[in-house]
Amino acid sequence: MHEFYHGSLIFLAGLALLTFISGFWITNPYGRHMTPGQRFTLPALPAWLIFESPQVWAFTITFWWLADDPSAVQLALYALWQSHYIYRAIIYPLRTHKRGKRFPVSGVVFGFLFNALNGFVNAYAVVHAPHLIQTWFADPRFLIGLAVAVVGWWINFQADSILIGLRDDGSDGYKIPQGGLFRWVSSANYSGEIMLWCGWALMSWTAAGLIFALFTIAKLGPRALSHHRWYRATFADYPAQRKALIPGLL
Template sequence: MPTFEIHDEAWYPWILGGLFALSLVTYWACDRITAPYGRHVKRGWGPAWGVRECWIVMESPALWAMVLFYSMGEQKLGRVPLILLRLHQVHYFNRVLIYPMRMKVRGKGMPIIVAACAFAFNILNSYVQARWLSNYGSYPDSWLTSPKFILGATLFGLGFLGNFWSDSYLFSLRADEDDRSYKIPKAGLFKFITCPNYFSEMVEWLGWAIMTWSPAGLAFFIYTIANLAPRAVSNHQWYLSKFNDYPKERRILIPFVY
């Protein structure tokens, strides 16, 4: 890894605080305006680019920027920080390189402004997470056997698997790349909630917050809720409006609760 370092002691806390503040702004905005991509795509948001290409570009900083910022920390060679980094990269290896290739979105576009906002967030969040792991956090080797790490890693793994399965099941509902139809999901957690993929991702980043036991991880978890909870509501309302036989007892995001 590169040997150069940065000294951001004075302004890292402000950027970390900014991520918490951004969560509030994001929730407020997403509660009022549904981001125009996927089933909610609409005109009037400026030029668009292919969904697959947008997804790869906008999520990519979580791979390359994360490693870049991580490499600037004094603890970059620490055993635990490296393990935490690799767990983070497992999620984003799927999100950046595998998930977009599995999409059935030929001919569909995403407004570039949406992708640009996501790109900027991923740079900001990568900086906050990476600097905590390799510079500001304290992770002795004994952390790997601590209850916090074990519980957090378990939730992270379960959330990742749940998210991957949910995506796979939704992909399976379309026959091919040219299929533009939507169907009512009926398997697994979809029997109980409209958005198991979002629920699983929230569980995943809750696990991250616990196993890193950090304000950086907590900020990411809160942002995930702020970003996905309003969209889950929009998805639920969309299904209810599109399908007369959509199960009325199905919850939005949390089984039996919400």
Template sequence: MDTYTNTLFIWTGISIIAFIALLFKSAPYGRYSMSSWGPSMSSRLGWILMESPTVYLMLLFMYFFSSSLGVVEIIFIVIWMVHYVHRSFIWPLRAKLEGKRITLIVVLLAAIFNLVNVYIQGSWIFIYGSYEKGWLMSPFFIIGLLVFLIGLYINIKSDNILMKLREEHGSGYHIPNGFLYNKVSCPNYFGEILEWLGWFIMTLSPAGLVFLIWTMANLIPRAKSNHEWSIENIEGYPKDRKKVIPYLY
């Protein structure tokens, strides 16, 4: 447990450093991609390579720790897979990524993050956490699951609006409207933050808390950058929208 606890503290510390760094310099992918960051590859392939470890590594956890597999653990893994199968395979195959590139350093760093995160989440679920069947009827699980599902819906619906916008108006960046886009510039990020807030509540674990902290450390600066970039580069972009959290930020 000491090694695991130390990993949690170190990983949280790194997230704080990442948060501060990302406030000043956006990660070099998407609209911020730059050739100066080194070799690149197809965005679609890169996305699948860097996100898919969350699927097969968690399945390996299930295989090696099958003796710890109960009803609650199975449901946690199903919830995990709902998000990550979509994120790793469905989204990159649907998104308009033709001709787009992602630098290898971004792919590598994202893959490392996912490897560490699967270790943290999987270790809690199968080794250090302990859940009886009654946990599924607890207010923590029920509320957490509801928050997760609301976040998942917001995330996917927001992405669908962006995809439809590019189908209608071509590649590039346009002004999305409707749904939560009338309130914030990055409702897809807001949805993902809600998902992992829900995960933290339903698992009530230090692992879930660390993941939530990392999600916010990554997505809040990204939303800030996207919002400011859109105001500066897209004519007529609404300046009164919040960045990522409706009515707050």
């Protein structure tokens, strides 16, 4: 199993690099970037439930299968991972207005396999990390990582809520999001998500956590630039000072 874990880490690191480079040419065709008449799609709600769910069960199965007597730190990391992914895999798709929306089958297959592998490597890393004992709670890496993750999670949750609110009137088109970090960036949800996983990498201090943070940047960074270009091309009155992902910078 150790060889499979190491092989998976190398594979995921390579995938992050490939995702980053290809993201500047190809924008994943879901949401506003779907092409009209796109074939091989599923209804968006079950698609999200299917492809995000492995982050819950792959992490859970791996963790409880391998951990004989988990430390309080390992249990805390388990609880944080699960609380985010129960939100992302179940609560979030049910909150969004996805009726009538479609999602590509290729994205469901890729997302399902990636999330299963990512849930496995992160749980495996947490269970086997020798530093994740009681004293880690007082380590600056844990404390700073936790603070970054909590702030990132809040920014992401608030941004998700603002976007969902834009369609509470029953419309299904796009509007200019206002409030929260959207005052400064076009993809506040992605800014928060990237912070969340950078915080996780720091607080867990594992190679798997670092590779997932890099993958999140690789996937959402170029996509945020595409969203930003799309907003500027679509809305003549789009706020000129707003950046794509990092306030005042990018």
